[in-house]
Amino acid sequence: MGAQFGGDDCTMVEILFADEPSFEAWLHEIGSTKRRILVPTIEYLFQNFDTLSTVRGWSKPVGRLICELRIGPTFKHVLRLIDVNTDEIDKDQRLLIRVFYFKQKADHFVILSAYDKSAEVSRARQRSEIAKALVNYALWTKENEVF
Amino acid sequence: MSFMGTVGKASELRQMLERVSKTESESERAFGDALDAAFAAKQQRIDFALAVKTAREAAGLSQRKLAKIVGMQQNDLSRLEKFKTNPTSDTQAKLRHALGIRVTYEVTGILASEVAAAAKPKPELQKTA
Numbered sequence: 001m002g003a004q005f006g007g008d009d010c011t012m013v014e015i016l017f018a019d020e021p022s023f024e025a026w027l028h029e030i031g032s033t034k035r036r037i038l039v040p041t042i043e044y045l046f047q048n049f050d051t052l053s054t055v056r057g058w059s060k061p062v063g064r065l066i067c068e069l070r071i072g073p074t075f076k077h078v079l080r081l082i083d084v085n086t087d088e089i090d091k092d093q094r095l096l097i098r099v100f101y102f103k104q105k106a107d108h109f110v111i112l113s114a115y116d117k118s119a120e121v122s123r124a125r126q127r128s129e130i131a132k133a134l135v136n137y138a139l140w141t142k143e144n145e146v147f
Numbered sequence: 148m149s150f151m152g153t154v155g156k157a158s159e160l161r162q163m164l165e166r167v168s169k170t171e172s173e174s175e176r177a178f179g180d181a182l183d184a185a186f187a188a189k190q191q192r193i194d195f196a197l198a199v200k201t202a203r204e205a206a207g208l209s210q211r212k213l214a215k216i217v218g219m220q221q222n223d224l225s226r227l228e229k230f231k232t233n234p235t236s237d238t239q240a241k242l243r244h245a246l247g248i249r250v251t252y253e254v255t256g257i258l259a260s261e262v263a264a265a266a267k268p269k270p271e272l273q274k275t276a
Contacts (some may be wrong), residue, residue, distance in 0.1 A: 020159075051193065052230075124183065
């Protein structure tokens with residue numbers, strides 16, 4: 001499932017979900033502020049993934065199969081990504097979100113799962129979240145053609 | 148608001164955001180709108196710059212030659228193609244006319260203060276030192 005976005009003369013990017021109900025439930029759970037920051041950030045990072053080297057710096061491979069978007073570590077950091085002058089913002093706010101995904105083909109990104117790392121920074125939690133993402137990857141590749 | 152001038156169907160992610168944001172307050176929605184506008188402004192700048200660069204190269208024009216045609220400095224054109232400047236509406240019009248490109252770019256004037264104002268207060272996020 002998914003839909004395209006982008007202007008007439010832009011490369012169209014499609015965002016798909018390996019487990020849409022779980023991702024939607026998580027998006028609800030993290031609260032308004034974080035999801036309002038997260039959604040345009042994900043769109044922006046995927047839309048410009050092949051164009052801007054700064055954007056690629058926000059992604060890191062996790063093993064051989066999947067990658068993670070590393071959104072944060074603060075709100076100002078996200079704003080600087082889009083050249084917003086943050087001098088007028090007095091206090092910064094912590095934001096540590098990880099979104100696991102893989103690039104199915106040039107303009108298709110599949111979101112596997114995500115978690116709020118600021119809630120628990122432990123390695124055990126990280127391993128558990130990566131394992132969950134890998135399960136979703138396995139399920140997706142079993143049911144869909146991967147290019 | 149729509150993202151990057153999309154007309155018609157919203158993306159699945161946007162539809163999802165709408166579903167889970169039904170109970171948001173006005174200030175929470177305002178915060179989201181301010182952020183969306185800031186992202187859209189940057190995206191428009193990128194899209195316009197890419198369109199200029201692509202059309203210029205397709206036409207076989209150097210930056211120096213195109214700059215001369217539209218009456219701007221080559222250095223300014225170079226900065227524009229690297230998303231580092233906001234072209235004036237006059238410059239945009241000249242470039243669109245010279246290159247025959249369709250991408251429109253509007254200087255939306257997103258100020259950090261607008262985002263900052265909309266961002267307060269946000270108790271959901273942990274404050275850093």
